[in-house]
Every structure is written in C-alpha cells, then in structure tokens.
Amino acid sequence: MADASWLSEIPQLSRGNLRDIRKFLDTEYRDFSREYGEMIEGFFDPLLTFLVWFEKLLLATPWWLVIAIIAGLAYLSSRSWKLSLGVVISFFMIGYFGMWDNTMRTMSIILVCTFLAVALGVPIGIAMARSDRVQSVVTPLLDIMQTMPAFVYLIPVVMLLGIGKIPGVIAVIIYAIPPVIRLTNLGIRLVDKDVLEAATAYGASSLQRLMGVQLPLAMPTIMAGINQTIMMALSMVVIASMIGVKGLGQPVLKSITNQYFTLGLLNGLAIVALAIIFDRVSQAYAKRSQRYLEGMDNG
Amino acid sequence: MAEADKKAAPTTLIKIEGLYKLFGNNPKKFMPLVHEGKSKDEILAETGHTLGLKDINLTINKGEIFVIMGLSGSGKSTLIRHFNRLIDPTEGVIEVEGTDVMKLGPKELEQFRRHKMSMVFQRFGLLPHKSVVDNVAYGLSIQGVSKAESKAKATEWLATVGLAGYEEQYPAQLSGGQQQRVGLARALCTDAEILLMDEAFSALDPLIRSEMQDQLIELQEKLHKTIIFITHDLDEALRIGDRIAILKDGEMVQQGEPEDILLNPANDYVEAFVRDVNRARALTVETVMKAPASRITADTIEEALKQMKGFKGDYGYHINDEGYQGVLTEETLQAAFDDDKKADLDSLQYEDLDAISQDAVLETVIPETLNAEYSLPVIDEEGQMTGQLSRQTLAEVLGNDDTSEEQKKS
Numbered sequence: 001m002a003d004a005s006w007l008s009e010i011p012q013l014s015r016g017n018l019r020d021i022r023k024f025l026d027t028e029y030r031d032f033s034r035e036y037g038e039m040i041e042g043f044f045d046p047l048l049t050f051l052v053w054f055e056k057l058l059l060a061t062p063w064w065l066v067i068a069i070i071a072g073l074a075y076l077s078s079r080s081w082k083l084s085l086g087v088v089i090s091f092f093m094i095g096y097f098g099m100w101d102n103t104m105r106t107m108s109i110i111l112v113c114t115f116l117a118v119a120l121g122v123p124i125g126i127a128m129a130r131s132d133r134v135q136s137v138v139t140p141l142l143d144i145m146q147t148m149p150a151f152v153y154l155i156p157v158v159m160l161l162g163i164g165k166i167p168g169v170i171a172v173i174i175y176a177i178p179p180v181i182r183l184t185n186l187g188i189r190l191v192d193k194d195v196l197e198a199a200t201a202y203g204a205s206s207l208q209r210l211m212g213v214q215l216p217l218a219m220p221t222i223m224a225g226i227n228q229t230i231m232m233a234l235s236m237v238v239i240a241s242m243i244g245v246k247g248l249g250q251p252v253l254k255s256i257t258n259q260y261f262t263l264g265l266l267n268g269l270a271i272v273a274l275a276i277i278f279d280r281v282s283q284a285y286a287k288r289s290q291r292y293l294e295g296m297d298n299g
Numbered sequence: 300m301a302e303a304d305k306k307a308a309p310t311t312l313i314k315i316e317g318l319y320k321l322f323g324n325n326p327k328k329f330m331p332l333v334h335e336g337k338s339k340d341e342i343l344a345e346t347g348h349t350l351g352l353k354d355i356n357l358t359i360n361k362g363e364i365f366v367i368m369g370l371s372g373s374g375k376s377t378l379i380r381h382f383n384r385l386i387d388p389t390e391g392v393i394e395v396e397g398t399d400v401m402k403l404g405p406k407e408l409e410q411f412r413r414h415k416m417s418m419v420f421q422r423f424g425l426l427p428h429k430s431v432v433d434n435v436a437y438g439l440s441i442q443g444v445s446k447a448e449s450k451a452k453a454t455e456w457l458a459t460v461g462l463a464g465y466e467e468q469y470p471a472q473l474s475g476g477q478q479q480r481v482g483l484a485r486a487l488c489t490d491a492e493i494l495l496m497d498e499a500f501s502a503l504d505p506l507i508r509s510e511m512q513d514q515l516i517e518l519q520e521k522l523h524k525t526i527i528f529i530t531h532d533l534d535e536a537l538r539i540g541d542r543i544a545i546l547k548d549g550e551m552v553q554q555g556e557p558e559d560i561l562l563n564p565a566n567d568y569v570e571a572f573v574r575d576v577n578r579a580r581a582l583t584v585e586t587v588m589k590a591p592a593s594r595i596t597a598d599t600i601e602e603a604l605k606q607m608k609g610f611k612g613d614y615g616y617h618i619n620d621e622g623y624q625g626v627l628t629e630e631t632l633q634a635a636f637d638d639d640k641k642a643d644l645d646s647l648q649y650e651d652l653d654a655i656s657q658d659a660v661l662e663t664v665i666p667e668t669l670n671a672e673y674s675l676p677v678i679d680e681e682g683q684m685t686g687q688l689s690r691q692t693l694a695e696v697l698g699n700d701d702t703s704e705e706q707k708k709s
Contacts, residue, residue: 198424201383202438202489203413212441216428290428 033160044166051112051165058104066104067091074277078284086280090273099248099270106237106247107274113169113233117177118226125184125222126210135185142178150175150239158243168245176232183225187218223286227279234275248274309360312493312525313382318355318391320377320549323348326389339548351377352549355391364519364526366540368533374549375529376421379497382527383416384408395493413442417486421498423478425470431481432457432466438489449488456484460514476507483515487522494526501531512539533572537561537581545569558586579662579697584655587696588677588686594618595627600647601640604632614673617644622682625649626673654678657685661693668693 013021058066067088075084094103128135153174157167191214199213215222241249248267255264319333320326321342329346339350352374359365369375380386381393384400393400395415403411417438425434432453433440439449457463460480470478479499486494500508516539519526530536536543537557544554545568553565561581564570593615597603607615607629617624626649635647654676655664668675674689 192427194420194422194424195426197385198418198420199426199437199441201385201412201416201418201424201495202441202485203409203411204441205409208441213426217426 029156029159033156037160037162041161041166044161047169048164048166051109051169054112055105055108058108059101063091063095063100070277074281077281077288079288080284083280083284087277090277094270094273097266097270099251099267102246102248102251102267103270103274106234106249106271109165109169109172109240109245109247110230110233110237110274110278113172113176114226114230116169117173117180117229117233120173121177121180121225121229122184122222125181125225126188126215128181128185129188129214138181142181145174146178150236154239154243163244165245167243168240171243172233172236172240175236176229179228179232180222180225183221183228184218187221187225188214190221191217220286220290223282223289227282227286230278230282231275234271234278237271309363311358312361312396313357313359313527314392314394315355315357315381316392316394318352318378318381318393319389320351320374320381320386321348321389322351330389350549352381352388355551357544357551357554359525359527360542361525362523363541364528364539366528366530366536366543367546368530368536368543369546370531372548373546375531375546376497377549378546379495379527379529382493382495383412383418413438413489415491416493416495417489417491418495418497419479419482419486419499421501423470423475423482423502425478425481425485427470429469430466431462431468431470431473434470434481435484435488437485438491442489453484453488456488457481459487459518460484476503476511479503479511480514483511487518492525494524496526496528498529498531500535508535515539533576534581537576545572558582562586577662579665580660582661582696583657584659584661584664584677584688585657585685587661587692588657588688589674589692591616591676591684591686593687594684595644598644599640600632600635600642600644603627603644604629604636607632612673614650616676616684616687617649618684619644623654623676623678623684626652626676652676654684655688656680661696664688665693 070091071084071087074087075081078084091103094100124138128138150171154167154171157170161167161170195217196209196213199209204212237245237247237249238252239249241247241253248271251267252264252271254260255267319330321329321333323329323346326348329342329348332342332346333350333353337345339353342348342350355378357365367375367378377386381388382395382400384393384403388401395411398411400408400411426437429437432450435453435457436446436449439452440446454463454466457466460483462477462480462484465473465477465481470481473481479502482499486496500511503511512535515526528536528539537560540557542554542556543560545552545560547568553560553569555563560569561573561576561578564573593610593612595603595606595615595617596619597606598619603615603617607613607627613629615627615629617627624645627644627647628650631647631650635642650673652671652673652675653667655667655678657677657679664675668688668690671690674687674692676684677686677688679685
C-alpha cells in the first residue's frame with residue numbers, strides 16, 4: 001500500500017466503512033424519530049388544529065364573500081381600483097375553471113406559513129443585526145437552507161412527522177424564511193448611524209432605539225424580505241404537495257405523472273395569479289406605509 | 300479680561316481631567332506607550348492603534364459658550380462625544396456638576412443623557428420617518444412625557460427657531476438650514492442645561508450659517524445654557540465663543556478667550572490659523588485700544604491749559620464727573636484763555652468727534668478712525684472714557700502693508 005496511488009486517485013473511505021457510517025446515522029435517526037416523533041408531533045398539534053380550522057373556514061365561506069374580502073383588503077392596502085378589479089377577475093376565473101377549493105387550501109397554508117416565517121424571521125434578523133456572533137452562526141445556516149435541495153430536508157421531516165400538513169408547513173418555512181431574516185438583518189444594519197447616534201444621545205434605551213428608529217427605518221427592506229418570503233412560499237406549493245399537502249400543487253403533480261398538459265397549465269396559472277396578487281398587495285402596502293420617503297431626493 | 304468682569308464668579312459645570320482615547324482592539328494594553336510620550340504616528344505604526352485624544356484637561360463654566368476648534372482628524376468630534384459618553388475614554392475623568400459620568404450605570408447614563416445634555420449634529424440626525432414636530436418632541440417622548448404636552452412644547456420651540464407652520468412636514472421636505480433649525484429646536488425642547496453642538500453649522504452654506512450663528516447668540520442671551528460648540532472654522536469660533544480650545548492631532552494646543560488666541564497665539568500652528576482670520580470682524584475696540592492719555596480733568600480753562608501743556612499732542616479729552624465730554628485742542632483753549640482764563644470749561648466749543656463704544660467690532664469703526672484727526676475716545680456703557688484708539692493702533696492690529704503709510708499720516 002506504500003505506493004503513490006494517492007497522487008492519482010483521491011483517498012477514499014472504504015465501502016464498508018462508508019456503509020457503516022450511513023447505517024449508523026440512519027438507525028440512530030430512526031430510533032430518535034421513533035422515540036420522540038410522537039412528542040414532537042404533539043408539540044405541533046395546536047398548529048395543525050389551527051391549520052385545519054383555517055382551511056375549513058376558507059372553504060366554508062361563500063365564494064363571493066371571500067372575493068369581496070380579498071378585494072377589499074387589496075383596496076385598503078393599495079387604494080387602487082385596478083388592483084382590486086384584477087383580484088376579483090382572477091379569483092372568479094379560478095373558480096370558473098374549477099380550482100376554487102384547491103386555491104383556498106393553498107392560500108390557507110401560504111398565509112399561515114408567511115405569518116410564521118415573519119414571526120420567526122424578524123426576531124432572528126434583529127438578533128443577527130445586534131450581534132456579529134449571531135450573524136456569523138446564522139448566515140451559513142441560511143446558506144444551507146437556501147441551497148440544500150428541498151427534497152433532502154423533506155426526508156428527515158417526513159421520517160419524523162410522517163406525511164401531512166405539518167411537515168409541509170415546516171418544509172415551506174425552511175425554504176421561505178431566509179429572505180425575511182437576511183433582509184431584516186441588512187435593513188437594521190443599514191440604518192443611518194447618525195440617526196441612531198442622535199437617538200442614543202437623547203437617552204433612548206435599546207428597546208426605544210429598536211422600536212422607534214431601527215425597525216421603522218429598516219421597514220422598506222424588511223417589507224422587501226417579506227415579499228420575497230411570500231413568493232418563495234408559493235413556489236414551494238408543488239414540492240410540498242409531494243408530502244401530502246393538499247392544494248394547487250397536487251393537480252400539478254398529477255399532471256406531471258400523467259402528462260395532463262392543460263390541467264398542469266391551469267393550476268400553474270392559478271399559482272401565478274395568487275403570487276401576483278400577494279406581491280402587488282404587499283408591495284403597495286409597503287409603499288404606502290413609507291410615505292415619508294417622498295421628497296427624499298430633493299432634500 | 301472682559302469676561303471676568305461680566306461674570307463675577309464663574310462656576311465650573313464640566314471638568315475633564317487627563318482624558319485619553321486610544322482607538323483599537325486592546326487600547327488598555329498600549330496606554331503605557333502613550334504615557335511614554337510616543338507620537339500618534341509611532342503608536343499607529345507599532346500597535347495599529349490610533350491615538351484619538353491625548354491628555355485633555357479642561358473646565359467649562361456654567362452659562363458660557365465653549366468652542367472646541369480643530370481641523371478634521373484633530374479629535375474634536377471624538378472629544379464632544381465623551382461628554383455624554385457616546386464614546387468612552389480609555390483613561391481620564393469626566394465630571395459634570397461634580398458627578399463622575401464614568402461611574403454611571405447604563406440606566407443612570409440614559410437618565411443623564413435625557414435630562415442633562417442635548418445634542419445637535421453636523422448631519423442633523425433627524426428621524427426621517429417622523430414629522431418635524433415629532434422630531435422636536437423626540438427627547439420628551441423618550442422621557443415618557445405625554446404626547447399632548449410634548450407636542451405643545453415642541454410646537455412652541457419650533458416657533459422660536461422660526462419654523463412655525465412646518466409642524467407636519469417631514470425632514471426630507473425641508474432645506475438644510477431648516478433641518479438644522481429642527482435639530483436645534485429638538486435640543487432645546489428637553490430643557491437640558493448643556494447643549495452639545497457637533498459642527499452644527501458646518502454643513503450649511505455661508506449665509507445660512509451666519510444667520511444660524513446670530514440666532515444661537517440671540518437665543519443664548521435669553522436662555523443662558525452652557526454650550527459646547529465644535530467647529531473647524533476659526534471665524535465661527537471667534538464669533539460665538541466665550542472661550543476657545545484649539546485641538547491638533549488629539550492634543551490641546553491652546554485654550555483661552557478669543558482675543559487671547561488672536562493676539563497671543565501659543566505656537567506656529569495656532570498662528571497659521573489666526574493669520575487668515577479677519578481680525579477687523581473678530582476683535583472689539585476694547586481689546587486693542589490704548590489706555591486713555593491726554594485726559595483733561597480740570598474745571599477751569601487755566602488749569603486745563605496747564606494740563607494740556609503736559610501732553611504729547613496738541614489736544615485732550617475733557618472728562619468730568621459725568622464722564623467723557625468732548626475733545627479740546629490747545630488752540631481753542633489758548634484762545635479761550637486769552638479771553639477769560641477763569642471761564643468754565645463747559646462753555647467751550649468741542650471738536651467734532653464722536654466717541655466710539657468699547658464693545659464695537661473693529662470693522663465698524665474703521666472709517667471713523669481713519670477719518671479722524673485725533674485718536675478716537677473709547678467709552679463704556681456709562682459714558683466713561685476707558686481708552687483711546689488711534690489710526691496707528693488700528694493699522695498695527697489689522698497688520699498689513701498699509702501700516703507704514705498710516706504711520707506717516709499720523
């Protein structure tokens with residue numbers, strides 16, 4: 001063995017050893033999930049109950065009321081008749097082509113995921129902005145979350161929690177949360193040092209600085225992050241459907257396996273319509289809440 | 300000189316002793332090098348640490364405008380941030396009203412910043428997402444003052460700085476000068492005794508700047524705050540400062556009253572600064588006038604003439620119990636003496652010559668001084684003669700090439 005073969009070939013673990021390692025890790029994880037799976041599932045039970053309730057609520061509400069509420073929200077946040085009209089037409093078309101129920105299911109899970117992603121992501125982003133050490137730990141984690149193929153982290157989630165809504169939600173959040181974390185961190189770090197110093201000089205406590213200066217000034221950037229999070233959550237719909245999340249993703253999955261082109265296209269378009277509506281509404285809201293930025297350039 | 304008269308017993312409000320600031324990762328470790336007297340450059344080369352301030356000692360009195368002057372990199376902005384501990388010193392004592400600021404805990408420091416000091420910034424530091432009135436009320440809202448009360452107070456201060464009607468605008472909608480007025484109103488709104496102004500007017504164009512200086516001086520006459528003012532502009536320093544400290548490379552070069560610095564620069568560095576100053580605008584008559592000579596204090600013409608003979612020139616200033624009366628020439632006196640030597644001095648015709656005030660800025664008395672045949676008498680507020688100002692003195696002080704010419708004339 002004392003030859004120079006390592007020069008031409010990369011030193012490799014022997015097959016036996018590799019197999020042992022895999023076997024060891026797999027068994028360990030399987031044992032772990034057998035032992036704690038139920039407990040962890042129990043932990044997520046309230047969330048599941050809420051998800052089911054929210055989906056049922058959306059499905060049970062008369063279609064015209066849902067459209068009216070969404071169009072109304074769109075108008076409130078954007079003050080634009082055009083956008084509200086677009087919302088009404090898109091939802092009507094979705095219903096007309098028989099995708100209403102699936103759209104409601106998708107919408108319920110996306111809204112919940114976005115809410116959870118923001119509720120978790122903004123505080124994590126704040127923590128990152130306040131401490132370089134936290135940032136140096138979280139950044140590589142975010143890199144992994146964004147680049148690791150979704151299927152890979154679906155495996156342990158499914159092993160642990162089985163197929164269903166909760167693993168779907170977890171998968172979507174893992175995939176969609178990085179932008180809101182990153183942009184919250186960035187936004188706070190980019191807040192004008194002079195303004196922050198002024199607040200400190202007037203005796204603002206660190207909470208007063210955060211709530212009164214950093215978050216409001218970082219809001220445009222944070223809103224951009226939330227917007228990206230919503231878009232990424234929607235793009236996960238199809239993959240999530242592979243682990244049993246009902247909604248617009250399932251027909252798409254079905255059309256891939258059965259080569260139903262039109263079915264796939266229609267459901268795809270419905271996802272696009274949802275994405276555009278969410279995007280426009282959230283952006284219009286962000287813009288309207290930053291009215292002080294107007295006239296910033298002529299200063 | 301003059302300040303000592305005006306403020307009988309200045310009380311020390313802020314005291315800084317042996318203040319050092321070394322910027323870097325491990326400043327404490329390298330402080331011995333600083334004490335050994337190594338220069339800023341040597342320390343930077345050896346340790347990678349930047350010496351920001353070196354052995355600063357100063358006392359600031361209640362109610363004065365204390366100007367800290369220096370070029371960029373002189374450490375002046377670093378120094379002002381030590382007063383409210385936006386920057387912590389590496390070594391040294393900072394005392395405000397006898398309290399050691401360095402010993403304050405985080406909560407006490409917040410309270411100290413809220414109530415004792417307020418600050419105006421070079422780049423304004425306004426909150427862009429809050430309206431002008433909310434910006435002014437910021438200090439109070441931090442203190443937890445009710446919204447209605449702080450808003451009312453803020454509106455009042457906005458009016459004081461001349462921005463009534465701009466309450467609901469956002470800072471970005473105002474010009475630079477207006478924004479700094481908001482900054483000033485915000486600082487005044489907390490009623491803090493000490494006002495820190497970090498190059499507050501440096502970002503403004505010259506016209507607006509002198510307007511703001513006037514406004515500050517005017518406000519100060521009413522409010523009697525203790526103001527610490529940072530600037531890189533000596534003209535500004537001389538204009539508003541009661542006392543001036545000059546910093547260079549983190550070291551205090553000279554400390555004193557404006558006239559002191561202008562007339563007795565401590566070293567070449569200060570002198571180089573002072574050279575470019577428009578002295579005519581910076582100095583008052585009082586600082587350059589000569590002690591009054593040729594004073595005629597007699598009651599009768601005979602005695603007056605006797606006094607006159609003793610003078611160098613052929614004129615004198617008539618002084619009585621009520622102060623300065625006017626200028627008499629030997630010629631007039633002689634003529635009157637020939638007429639009636641016992642006559643009262645008051646009956647004589649004075650020369651046409653107005654006295655000048657000792658508080659006047661030199662610039663304003665140049666024409667009068669140059670036009671007058673005699674040295675101009677200088678009087679104080681009560682009309683007492685305190686000195687005299689000749690063309691020659693003026694020419695020497697304003698010191699340029701015309702000096703020889705002026706000397707010939709007089």
